[in-house]
Amino acid sequence: MLNTSIIGASGYTGAELAAMVLKHPHLQLAGLYVSENSLDAGKAISELHGQLRGRVDLPLQPLTDTAAVVNTSDIVLLATAHEVSHELAPIFLEAGCQVFDLSGAFRVKSDDFYTQYYGFAHQYAQWLDEAVYGLAEWNSDAIRQAQFVAVPGCYPTAAQLALKPLLAAGLLDTQQWPVINAVSGVSGAGRKASMANSFCEVSLQAYGVFNHRHQPEISAHLGTDVIFTPHLGNFKRGILATITARLAAGVTPEAVSEAMSAAYHQPGEQAVRLLGHQAARLQDVVNTCFCDIGWQVQGQHVILTSAIDNLLKGASSQAMQCINIRNGFAPLTALVG
Ligand SMILES: NC(=O)C1=CN([C@@H]2O[C@H](COP(=O)(O)OP(=O)(O)OC[C@H]3O[C@@H](n4cnc5c(N)ncnc54)[C@H](OP(=O)(O)O)[C@@H]3O)[C@@H](O)[C@H]2O)C=CC1
Numbered sequence: 001m002l003n004t005s006i007i008g009a010s011g012y013t014g015a016e017l018a019a020m021v022l023k024h025p026h027l028q029l030a031g032l033y034v035s036e037n038s039l040d041a042g043k044a045i046s047e048l049h050g051q052l053r054g055r056v057d058l059p060l061q062p063l064t065d066t067a068a069v070v071n072t073s074d075i076v077l078l079a080t081a082h083e084v085s086h087e088l089a090p091i092f093l094e095a096g097c098q099v100f101d102l103s104g105a106f107r108v109k110s111d112d113f114y115t116q117y118y119g120f121a122h123q124y125a126q127w128l129d130e131a132v133y134g135l136a137e138w139n140s141d142a143i144r145q146a147q148f149v150a151v152p153g154c155y156p157t158a159a160q161l162a163l164k165p166l167l168a169a170g171l172l173d174t175q176q177w178p179v180i181n182a183v184s185g186v187s188g189a190g191r192k193a194s195m196a197n198s199f200c201e202v203s204l205q206a207y208g209v210f211n212h213r214h215q216p217e218i219s220a221h222l223g224t225d226v227i228f229t230p231h232l233g234n235f236k237r238g239i240l241a242t243i244t245a246r247l248a249a250g251v252t253p254e255a256v257s258e259a260m261s262a263a264y265h266q267p268g269e270q271a272v273r274l275l276g277h278q279a280a281r282l283q284d285v286v287n288t289c290f291c292d293i294g295w296q297v298q299g300q301h302v303i304l305t306s307a308i309d310n311l312l313k314g315a316s317s318q319a320m321q322c323i324n325i326r327n328g329f330a331p332l333t334a335l336v337g
């Protein structure tokens with residue numbers, strides 16, 4: 001059994017991770033942590049997340065002693081804000097733990113990127129360099145060798161899983177940048193209260209126009225520029241991305257379908273389900289680890305729809321896929337069945 005600790009366990013993705021570790025035949029929960037001065041320190045996680053009652057009733061411990069976490073953990077999951085992960089990841093890595101970071105602190109290999117989009121200067125160039133991007137269906141060879149995995153953002157997961165098969169097969173005319181419009185549920189912003197996320201303030205609206213940090217994350221890992229516009233919707237969880245792209249001259253609808261099937265042909269191993277001409281729907285993916293992708297071609301354009309649960313495939317279940325791949329377990333262990 002691999003001892004697994006979750007830092008940021010009281011948050012939305014942390015609670016999902018606790019449930020998955022509990023289900024996992026080869027992992028055991030070593031500890032659940034919150035910040036040193038957290039108001040939730042000492043409470044049982046199930047007091048905050050009632051779905052865990054009777055399943056995980058362990059206490060949330062204040063993170064006062066990272067050495068104690070190291071001594072009891074083979075794997076550390078960081079379900080913490082970017083700045084917190086930026087400080088904590090190197091401590092656990094230097095002590096030899098496997099680290100899976102759900103934040104954006106180590107996803108893009110450029111120092112300027114962090115100053116511009118995250119508001120802090122990155123201090124750990126070596127770990128930024130070593131971090132493997134955890135897009136599970138596309139990066140499994142590197143994940144298998146990694147001590148440190150930076151799990152992709154929620155919007156980047158939905159967008160890249162749809163576009164990568166067409167880019168990899170050389171089917172897109174990238175002179176016209178793919179246009180990604182995506183709507184997220186409010187849990188995407190985390191559990192902490194803020195005016196922007198309060199019930200009476202949330203409406204269907206675009207935000208982060210031309211300057212959301214996921215635009216450069218998507219572009220960097222796709223290797224092509226994109227236009228990306230996120231939207232906030234008045235529902236709890238799920239992301240639906242609708243993506244328009246221009247096909248290279250002469251590309252047929254059959255070639256598009258073949259590229260999608262070639263990329264995702266291992267249903268028990270990959271968390272992607274192909275819908276062909278059907279449009280992806282949130283209700284089919286919420287509370288599952290899957291990304292559903294549909295597409296249609298007309299003339300020289302393709303429109304793709306891609307749906308995920310932002311807390312699962314967009315964060316925690318993708319982290320669990322990475323743990324599974326890294327440790328030689330079946331990739332969807334604890335996620336299906
Ligand atoms: N929500 C989503 O859909 C997605 C989230 N992510 C990323 O995953 C990470 C977690 O997100 P999410 O679960 O939504 O966040 P939440 O805001 O819901 O939870 C954050 C957790 O971190 C804890 N925390 C805060 N400061 C510290 C600290 N210094 N040391 C230890 N624990 C701390 C909080 O508890 P307390 O404050 O009480 O200490 C809480 O448990 C973030 O980086 C986010 O960007 C990525 C993809 C999707």
Ligand SMILES: CC(=O)N[C@@H](CCC(=O)OP(=O)(O)O)C(=O)O
Pocket residue numbers: 102103104152153154155184185186187188189230232314
């Ligand atoms: C609805 C909402 O607010 N969503 C978040 C994205 C959450 C996510 O993917 O997290 P990372 O920050 O770890 O990339 C946002 O737009 O900031």
